[in-house]
Structure formats: C-alpha cells, structure tokens
Amino acid sequence: MFRSVCLILAVAALGAGEARKGTDYGPFLTYSIVGQWPKGNTAPKGIAVRLGDDQGGMCFDTDLLRWQAGWTGGYLKLVGVTFTGAHGVPGPSPEGRQVFATTPTPGIASPAGDVKDPRSEPFGPLPTEWGRWQGLYLHGDQVVLHYSVNQVELHELPGLEGPGTISRTIRIGERTKPITLVIAELPGGTGGVGPVGDAPGTDAQGDAGRTMAALAGKLPGKPAGKDGKGGTPESPYVLGVGLIGAPEGATWSVKDARIQLTFPAGKAAVCKLVLHSPDAGESLSGLAPFLKPAAALADPLTLTKGGPARWAETITTQGSMGADSGAAYVVDTVTSPEKNPWKAGTRWGGFDFFADGKRAALSTWDGDVWIVSGLGAQFGQFTWKRYATGLFQGLGLKIVDDLVYVHGRDQITRLKDLDGDGEADSYENFFNGIHVTPNFHEFAFELQTDAAGNFYFIKGGPVRPGGRGFETISEHHGCLFKLSKDGSKFEVIATGFRAPNGIGVGPDGTVTTGDNEGSWTPKCRLNWVKPGGFYGVPPLSHRTPPPTDFDKPVLWFPKNISNSDGGQGWVTGGKWGPLDGHLLHSSYGTCMIFNVMHEVIDGTRQGAVVRIPVKLDSGTMRLRFHPQDGQLYAVGLKGWQTSAGLQGAFQRVRYTGKPAYLAKDLAVKKDGFEITFTDPLDPAETKADSFSVSIWDYKWTEAYGCEDFKVSDGTKGRDKIEVTEATLSKDNRTLRLTVPGLKPCWNYVITAKPAFAGNPKPVDQEIYGTIYNLGK
Numbered sequence: 001m002f003r004s005v006c007l008i009l010a011v012a013a014l015g016a017g018e019a020r021k022g023t024d025y026g027p028f029l030t031y032s033i034v035g036q037w038p039k040g041n042t043a044p045k046g047i048a049v050r051l052g053d054d055q056g057g058m059c060f061d062t063d064l065l066r067w068q069a070g071w072t073g074g075y076l077k078l079v080g081v082t083f084t085g086a087h088g089v090p091g092p093s094p095e096g097r098q099v100f101a102t103t104p105t106p107g108i109a110s111p112a113g114d115v116k117d118p119r120s121e122p123f124g125p126l127p128t129e130w131g132r133w134q135g136l137y138l139h140g141d142q143v144v145l146h147y148s149v150n151q152v153e154l155h156e157l158p159g160l161e162g163p164g165t166i167s168r169t170i171r172i173g174e175r176t177k178p179i180t181l182v183i184a185e186l187p188g189g190t191g192g193v194g195p196v197g198d199a200p201g202t203d204a205q206g207d208a209g210r211t212m213a214a215l216a217g218k219l220p221g222k223p224a225g226k227d228g229k230g231g232t233p234e235s236p237y238v239l240g241v242g243l244i245g246a247p248e249g250a251t252w253s254v255k256d257a258r259i260q261l262t263f264p265a266g267k268a269a270v271c272k273l274v275l276h277s278p279d280a281g282e283s284l285s286g287l288a289p290f291l292k293p294a295a296a297l298a299d300p301l302t303l304t305k306g307g308p309a310r311w312a313e314t315i316t317t318q319g320s321m322g323a324d325s326g327a328a329y330v331v332d333t334v335t336s337p338e339k340n341p342w343k344a345g346t347r348w349g350g351f352d353f354f355a356d357g358k359r360a361a362l363s364t365w366d367g368d369v370w371i372v373s374g375l376g377a378q379f380g381q382f383t384w385k386r387y388a389t390g391l392f393q394g395l396g397l398k399i400v401d402d403l404v405y406v407h408g409r410d411q412i413t414r415l416k417d418l419d420g421d422g423e424a425d426s427y428e429n430f431f432n433g434i435h436v437t438p439n440f441h442e443f444a445f446e447l448q449t450d451a452a453g454n455f456y457f458i459k460g461g462p463v464r465p466g467g468r469g470f471e472t473i474s475e476h477h478g479c480l481f482k483l484s485k486d487g488s489k490f491e492v493i494a495t496g497f498r499a500p501n502g503i504g505v506g507p508d509g510t511v512t513t514g515d516n517e518g519s520w521t522p523k524c525r526l527n528w529v530k531p532g533g534f535y536g537v538p539p540l541s542h543r544t545p546p547p548t549d550f551d552k553p554v555l556w557f558p559k560n561i562s563n564s565d566g567g568q569g570w571v572t573g574g575k576w577g578p579l580d581g582h583l584l585h586s587s588y589g590t591c592m593i594f595n596v597m598h599e600v601i602d603g604t605r606q607g608a609v610v611r612i613p614v615k616l617d618s619g620t621m622r623l624r625f626h627p628q629d630g631q632l633y634a635v636g637l638k639g640w641q642t643s644a645g646l647q648g649a650f651q652r653v654r655y656t657g658k659p660a661y662l663a664k665d666l667a668v669k670k671d672g673f674e675i676t677f678t679d680p681l682d683p684a685e686t687k688a689d690s691f692s693v694s695i696w697d698y699k700w701t702e703a704y705g706c707e708d709f710k711v712s713d714g715t716k717g718r719d720k721i722e723v724t725e726a727t728l729s730k731d732n733r734t735l736r737l738t739v740p741g742l743k744p745c746w747n748y749v750i751t752a753k754p755a756f757a758g759n760p761k762p763v764d765q766e767i768y769g770t771i772y773n774l775g776k
Helices: 284-291
Strands: 021-023 028-034 042-051 056-061 066-072 097-101 131-139 142-149 152-162 165-172 179-185 190-194 205-207 212-219 235-244 251-255 258-263 269-276 315-318 329-334 348-353 359-364 369-373 381-388 396-400 403-407 412-416 426-431 444-449 455-459 479-483 490-495 503-505 511-515 524-528 555-557 565-570 583-587 592-601 604-611 619-625 632-637 648-655 663-669 672-677 691-696 719-721 725-728 734-738 745-752 765-771
Touching: 042 066, 042 142, 042 152, 056 165, 066 152, 066 165, 097 165, 097 179, 097 235, 097 269, 165 284, 179 212, 179 235, 179 269, 190 205, 190 251, 212 251, 212 258, 212 284, 235 284, 269 284, 348 403, 348 619, 348 632, 348 648, 359 396, 359 632, 359 648, 381 403, 403 444, 444 503, 455 503, 511 565, 511 583, 524 565, 524 604, 555 604, 555 745, 555 765, 583 619, 583 632, 592 619, 592 663, 604 663, 663 765, 672 745
Parallel strands: 348 396, 396 444, 503 565, 565 619
Antiparallel strands: 028 042, 042 056, 056 066, 066 097, 131 142, 131 426, 142 152, 152 165, 165 269, 179 258, 190 212, 205 251, 212 235, 235 269, 251 258, 315 381, 329 648, 348 359, 359 369, 369 381, 396 403, 403 412, 412 426, 444 455, 455 479, 479 490, 503 511, 511 524, 524 555, 565 583, 583 592, 592 604, 604 765, 619 632, 632 648, 663 672, 672 734, 691 719, 691 745, 725 734, 745 765
16 A cells, blocks of 8 residues: 655645645646656656555656656655645655656657657647557556557556666567657756667667667766765666567667667567666666566556445545524535545545435545545435545546546546446546646646536646746646537637635536636736636736736725635526525635626626525535435535534535525615625615725736725725615615715725515625726
8 A cells, every 4th residue: 555654844834734644645646746867857747556465656647658767676756736835846756766767858769760749848748649648547556547549559567676676578569660669868868779788889770689788878966965964976877678579670769868769560579578677786686587478477467447445445424414593504514535545635626416316425635536425415324435636736537428537737537437336447638729838836637527528627827836936837727618528629718817715617618727826916806708808817818928918807805804716606496495597606715605796787797696595614615406305515624724623524514494684685876785684674774874885996907816996096995985874676676775975996895784574584695896988
C-alpha cells in the first residue's frame, strides 16, 4: 500500500488537521511531476505509477507521450498545494534514485521520423497524427498505459526488476510502417550500441534483439546554500538498456546521448525493455541477468478487462435531517466517509446523480471518486464505495448515460467498471486538449452539459504565490470551453477569467460563471457569458492588443457576502418552493447560497442577490437538483480563504413548505427599486425607515482587489442615500422604494427589515446588486 507522509508546510491553506499522514492514493497518481534531472524535467500532466511496495516509480508524460523518468528506492515526495498546502510548488518528485530520464520533448517520432517538438508552445498534447494518449487500465495494483503512435496502439505495463532496474512490457499493435520511441536521454553525456556487457558500446545503431544501448556521463550535483553548506558534487552515471522478445528488425539508435528504439512494420508483438543503472562507479554487468529469454512474456492486453478489487470495504455513515425550526429551507447532511481505511481525503470538488436517484458520484480535490448510495426523501444510513483514485484534482464531475466523467487539470476522464465489482478499471482519456503548465494555482473547474449534451468547463490563470499577477501564461489560461458530446469538437467560448471556481448551464443553454477577487478583479463577480466575451483580466484575454474595457458582470460581490465564489445552479422541478426557474449562486468563501435577481435595461444585464438563510458546513462549490425529490444538493471543500468548518461536506437544502419571507425579484427604477417578495408584507408595518440604501464604486486595475469609492466624489467610502417612500402593490408582495438620489454604481446594498403578514417579527435581509442603467 502506498503510504505517504505529507509535510505540514501550510496548515492554514489546507485547514487545521487536514494534512493527512499515511494516505493510500492508489496504484498511480496524476499531477505535475518534477523529475530529479535533467534540469527543467517537469511533466505538467504526469502519471506516476507506483512500483512494488513503494519501492520505485515511473512517470509518463501524457502530453509528450514520453516516460519522463523512472526511479527505485521509494515512490514520491508528496509536496504541492493539494498535499501540503504549499503555494508555488509544482508538485511531487521521485523519492529515491532516478534510473533514467528523458527531456521535455516528444517521446515518439512523427510519421516522418522527426522528434522535434511541433507544438505552438511547450504545453499541451502532441498532434493526433503523431499519437494520442488513450488512458489506462487497472488490474489490482497493476497499471497498463494505453496510447497510440502513428495510429499504432501500444499497451505498456511498467515493472520493478530490482534496485536500479525497471522494465517496460510493451504490446505493440500491428504496423504498416515503422514507429520510433525515445527511451532515455542524458544531456551532455555520451552513448552507443554494443554487446551486452560491462561498458557502453560505440556503434550508433544495432540490432535491439542482440545488443544493448547505453548512456554514460555525469549527473549534476546540488549547489550549496547561502552559507556554503549542503551542496553535493557531480556523480558518475551509466545506463544500459536491453530488449527481451524483440520483434525481427527492431533497432537501437543512439545520437546526442539519446536512445531511440524503432520497430519495423509487422504483426502485433509483445516485448520487454529493461533499463538498468547501477550505483555510481559500478559497471553495466548487472544488466545481463535481467535479459535472459522468458518462456512467455505477459501480454498487457490481458490486464485490460478488469481485475481484483482494490478497495473492497464499504463505509457506512449516518445521515442527519435538519431540525424543523419553522424555516422554509433547512439543511440535511449526507455524512462523508472521513474515517476510512485508506485515510483518503473527502474534499469534494464535483458530483452528480445516477439515473436511479438513489446514488451519486463525488470527486475530490485529492483525486478520488466515491459512490454513495441510500439517497432518498429520508436520510438514514448511507453506503460509500471508493470507485477511483489517482486523478489530477477532480474539481468537476458529470454523469452521462450512467458513466462518470471527471474533469481534472490534465483531462476529462471517462471511468468504466469493466467487471462489475463497483470499482473503475478503465480510466479513458475522453479529452485532453487543454494546455497545462506546472503552476500551482491554475485550477480547472466544473463540468456541466447543455440540453444537446455538449460539455462546459473552465480554467483559471497561473496565479503567482501570494495572489498578485501571473506566471507563464499558456493559450488556455483564463478560458471557458465548450466540448461536443462525443469529445471531437472543442472551442473557447470566452476569456479573461482569473480563478473562476464554478459555472452554471441553464435549461435554455445560458452559461454563467463566477470569478474571484485578485489582479484585475476588484471583487468577486457573477458573469452572464456571451460567446467571444472578455471578462476582466487583460493578460488572460488572449488578444492583441489587450482590451481596455471588459464585458460587465451581472453583479459584483463585496467581501462580506462572498470573498471567494463557487458555482451556479438553476432551480428546476417545481419542488423547491417559490424560486422555481431562478438562478442560484454559491460562495466557497462564506459557505452561502444566494437567490440571483436579474434584469435587462437598455440591452445590459444587471442584477442583485439575497442570501437564502442557510449556512453550509464547507466551502460551497457545486449545486445540483435531485432528479426525483427536486431538492438542492451541494458539495464543497475547505482549502484556504473560506469560513468552512469541515474539510468537505455533501448536503441537501430542503424546502419545508413554510413561508420563505425572501426577496424574489428586483427591478431598478429611475428613482428607486421595485422588490417582489415570496410572501405578502404587512401594509401597516411597511415604512420607509425600515430600509436603507448605500452605493459605491470600484476601480479596475491590476492591483489585488479594491477598496470602496463613493459614487458622488470618488473618495474612499460609500454614499448613503435616503429612502423617502415605501409603498405596496395590491397583493402586498411587491414593494416600491423611492430613492431619489439613486445612481448607476458598481455595488449597492439595500438593508431591509420587511414585516411580513402573519409573521410577528421583521425578517432582516440584505440585498446586494449592481446598477449599469436606471429603469423607467
């Protein structure tokens, strides 16, 4: 079992007590993996496969289709924001001694035989005509990787042979043309092909079935610290590579300290690469014993049908129903399996329901997917099953045709249980076209679909540690994406997003997003997206020259109600009280949910929010309505900048049938507001002095956030405006507030104490909004 010890570098970032020791992350882990050498050898989309009982590992770069590195003597040093809370750290690195490496260039040759990087920038996958990452399979703790090279299918099983020795068992599909793989590199070194023996040969090419390829040179040392201590010198290095079961005509080539292996056209075959790097100063004689012909090599394809369960134990938790306090909305809790044998985190980043409505799938920031059963009207016991592991920050999940799709930083993964044991055996790459850098903060959020089945998701910018400015910007930073139902057509819908933790897709296809305060984002904002729109951050606009203005949000959120946004959801089904058809917005920072009231005046959409009076237990991020009971479910997690009490929570906000006493709709008039409430107000108690209004502006700059500025004279602060009259409609549900000094503003607040008919006490509520245009 994989036991990792997480260093507590930033407990505040993770939340107290959430840096877990001894977590079993499964047979592989996907993250930005940092190789020990050569310099700059980082795989932004790296799959680190565990070898043995934490005795080694190999990392596959799914963009470049290369084995980034292999090592023995340990598995991974788990550092990075997910594991330790550390900001500015790309991710884990090998634990132990690195046996081999390649440089961040293609691990396969093009159809023309070229290995020069053809991409527009050093991020993102290779062109599909070169090859494609297809996904992986699990068989117990064995991992089979599947990719194509020039339309030839390869299945690989990495293995541990001994200290300093690892292997790749490869099934190569039928070939009509040769294909070439890059096996290992040593910048600044030498290499050659020759007989299997003590030292590297000197030939540039050779028969892979009868010779070995080798590299030799120096590995860089570590520089000393400022005090002149702690440095290490260069060390000698040698690597020998042999091939068991080589297809006829397979050849080595070594040039510029790069080993390549070419397979000629031919039938499907299984062979085994062995890579051996002895301790410093020793010869390559230790390779020969590993190259003895095997009676029969294990075919990796036989391990792609499912296999032994890895997490057979289920976890039972007791749910809790919210107390009947007379409120219209109460919170019920589906208790998370926080205590589990694998010490796995339950920081929920996405969820959806299966068609039967009795089960849901939930993904975690830590890379897991769990399935919970027992959902229904009454909350009793829930049964949790760990379904998948090793994903790259699962911050979005959608179920389509009862198959689970997870949006991670590296790709959208389609999970399949091939043998019916309740665990995913196939981790299929449904789509991996997004460009990813090693930046710690460029989170990939959400996964939603429209009525036609198209997928929507969003990606933040590469925020620097501390939150100000950006590191290297790729083509896809700060973009909102649309992907066709079959994954074949991909497009950027809008740009300019900083850290948009969540989106919403309405029944009519309307797309909304939030975004979080920071550089060029004076406060959190709610966007009503239009195709081609630019939403505020010029460095992430992907336009030349950068924009000097931006598409306005529906509204801005002052920090006291949302210092960090979540996603949105639309009230559907007719079972959630008086807000049917309304848009809801969630706050990760304050664990709140808001009713969004919006209108269009002179062609511009503007809006306001009022808090639904419930408080959730974790940073609220994802909202969905249950297909049967029609109630709102929400998940969230605790990272940083949130008032969350729990590391993760899965909860239901249930409508009780009681009066909501809530602002439902709002319209801005030329001299005030018209507010429609869910319930009748008491005419005798409805007075102007029960309401107050303040307005203020922000400034759009590259600074982190913004203070409040008066609309009247531009000085710091807020303008308070007198409410001179409060009148009611005939049905006592619509209130007209006369506010003679009302002006367009970035933010306003209506502090209200409306008295409702039949309710003994006024119900305090604050309405926050934005005004671009005054109505009639």
